[in-house]
Amino acid sequence: MNYPNGKKSSSQSLRKKEKPDFSNRGMTLEEDIAFTNEYYRIDNIANIHKKPTPVQIVDVHYPKRSAAVIKEAYFKQASTTDFNGIYRGSYIDFEAKETKNKTSFPLSNIHQHQIDHMKDCHHHGGICFLIIKFSLRDETYLLPAEDLFHYWEAQFSGGRKSISYLDIKSKGELLPFHYQARVDYIKVLDKLYF
Amino acid sequence: MNYPNGKKSSSQSLRKKEKPDFSNRGMTLEEDIAFTNEYYRIDNIANIHKKPTPVQIVDVHYPKRSAAVIKEAYFKQASTTDFNGIYRGSYIDFEAKETKNKTSFPLSNIHQHQIDHMKDCHHHGGICFLIIKFSLRDETYLLPAEDLFHYWEAQFSGGRKSISYLDIKSKGELLPFHYQARVDYIKVLDKLYF
Numbered sequence: 001m002n003y004p005n006g007k008k009s010s011s012q013s014l015r016k017k018e019k020p021d022f023s024n025r026g027m028t029l030e031e032d033i034a035f036t037n038e039y040y041r042i043d044n045i046a047n048i049h050k051k052p053t054p055v056q057i058v059d060v061h062y063p064k065r066s067a068a069v070i071k072e073a074y075f076k077q078a079s080t081t082d083f084n085g086i087y088r089g090s091y092i093d094f095e096a097k098e099t100k101n102k103t104s105f106p107l108s109n110i111h112q113h114q115i116d117h118m119k120d121c122h123h124h125g126g127i128c129f130l131i132i133k134f135s136l137r138d139e140t141y142l143l144p145a146e147d148l149f150h151y152w153e154a155q156f157s158g159g160r161k162s163i164s165y166l167d168i169k170s171k172g173e174l175l176p177f178h179y180q181a182r183v184d185y186i187k188v189l190d191k192l193y194f
Numbered sequence: 195m196n197y198p199n200g201k202k203s204s205s206q207s208l209r210k211k212e213k214p215d216f217s218n219r220g221m222t223l224e225e226d227i228a229f230t231n232e233y234y235r236i237d238n239i240a241n242i243h244k245k246p247t248p249v250q251i252v253d254v255h256y257p258k259r260s261a262a263v264i265k266e267a268y269f270k271q272a273s274t275t276d277f278n279g280i281y282r283g284s285y286i287d288f289e290a291k292e293t294k295n296k297t298s299f300p301l302s303n304i305h306q307h308q309i310d311h312m313k314d315c316h317h318h319g320g321i322c323f324l325i326i327k328f329s330l331r332d333e334t335y336l337l338p339a340e341d342l343f344h345y346w347e348a349q350f351s352g353g354r355k356s357i358s359y360l361d362i363k364s365k366g367e368l369l370p371f372h373y374q375a376r377v378d379y380i381k382v383l384d385k386l387y388f
Binding site for chain 2: 041044046047049051052053054055057067068069070071072073074075076078079080084085086087088089090091093117120121123124125126
């Protein structure tokens with residue numbers, strides 16, 4: 001696989017020897033993206049990370065001769081999306097969601113603050129998008145933020161509270177599955193933005 | 195204050211009414227940066243966030259009618275730097291450190307994986323740097339990643355294990371203190387990179 005930076009994949013020989021193991025398709029979307037990001041990073045393609053889950057720490061114990069233990073903490077609401085990083089000099093920012101719904105993606109999976117964050121990053125020149133996996137179809141799409149914003153706003157003026165599968169299929173891009181890049185969104189970004 | 199995007203600060207009137215309260219100078223560097231980032235975000239200057247502290251969650255209780263409580267968790271080592279985001283279309287990535295040392299900044303404050311991460315982001319075209327506060331001097335500097343890399347590598351070939359205050363003063367840029375942008379690194383990025 002040749003990536004647009006002209007570099008040959010350093011794990012090419014490795015990949016040729018290994019046979020794709022499709023039994024691993026049962027991983028969650030988040031695991032697949034983590035796997036993909038690690039491959040992008042090691043192969044010098046992009047540097048994208050998932051942000052840690054924000055936690056409000058209340059009580060920590062420091063036992064002798066062992067690691068500090070957090071004894072009381074609470075989940076906090078994130079103020080951003082889950083993933084960000086850099087690809088070919090551009091700032092990349094996205095959220096990833098899975099749905100078991102076959103015919104539509106409910107907008108209740110997204111929060112206003114995530115839309116606000118993506119709008120803000122988009123305004124500053126970043127590339128923002130949503131990755132949506134229809135688990136029961138085993139299909140994953142990239143929906144550019146501009147399209148997401150359109151559907152998001154429409155719900156407040158009489159539009160539907162979800163995006164239909166067919167709309168996502170036509171406005172979005174199907175993400176190819178590759179052995180190392182299980183959710184190969186960089187391929188789609190190349191097509192759309194570079 | 196006019197920022198280079200040509201926008202007038204929307205909180206300008208607010209700021210004119212308030213008198214700078216230098217008693218707040220006792221905030222930690224991290225608090226000062228959080229305050230600055232919030233101002234940049236609200237005033238549409240940049241979108242930069244601190245990443246949450248990574249935590250390995252082991253046990254969570256779900257009490258009836260109240261929020262989930264994390265009962266056992268451990269601190270994990272971060273694989274990136276603490277701050278990243280976007281400014282004028284560019285990917286921004288940095289780490290911030292305070293020292294009580296008056297004459298030098300010990301390199302033991304930085305970890306190899308943070309250097310590796312910054313090198314990687316720098317390679318992809320991001321703007322990377324270190325913010326160093328000399329607490330006892332109440333002076334904060336921005337040191338570009340290229341200079342940091344130089345001192346980092348030098349320590350493995352007979353160089354010193356710290357960067358002298360004088361070197362930071364000459365290679366780095368003093369960060370101005372403003373009432374809303376307490377660690378006004380965007381001002382310095384404008385000078386160095388735009």
